[in-house]
């Protein structure tokens with residue numbers, strides 16, 4: 205299978221949000237036939253919650269870029285395994301979540317099946333996705349809108365707050381742990 209550039213959105217608004225994002229990032233780094241090639245800063249973001257179901261807590265969000273030879277379905281399945289292993293409770297699908305992993309783009313492919321819609325249908329509407337996405341890939345073209353991510357951000361109507369956090373992503377669980385010498 206061809207190599208594809210993909211983008212995955214991370215979000216958490218329950219428990220130790222930063223720790224869940226850090227653990228998810230570490231698990232994404234272990235995804236087979238894939239490598240992480242970019243990680244945005246973390247952002248603390250006001251919930252976008254038109255139905256009032258997500259709770260009042262702000263989210264931590266970020267975006268990860270990867271190269272992979274997995275299919276989009278395989279990526280989704282592995283993201284769901286990571287969500288599960290980090291305690292995402294699917295019986296409360298629309299409530300607060302320990303971790304939410306969304307496949308935002310799978311190369312320039314457009315996919316619409318009952319289980320998977322790519323590019324993610326709300327990607328171009330959400331400041332909490334476009335700000336971290338633009339940080340790591342401003343020139344990436346949205347395959348449906350046919351506009352670059354930075355252009356989508358420039359004309360975005362969503363006014364929910366998005367504040368960059370001063371934390372280095374990947375610092376809590378680095379991929380090359382320091383060996384302790386006694």
Ligand code: ADP
Pocket residue numbers: 280297298304305306307308318319320321322323324
């Ligand atoms: P949201 O992320 O929209 O708040 P959920 O994470 O609860 O909602 O939605 C999960 C469902 O969305 C899964 O059943 C999954 O099959 C479906 N889904 C469709 N497209 C995508 C995508 N691009 N990324 C992740 N999940 C998706």
Ligand code: MG
Pocket residue numbers: 304305306
């Ligand atoms: Mg999701």
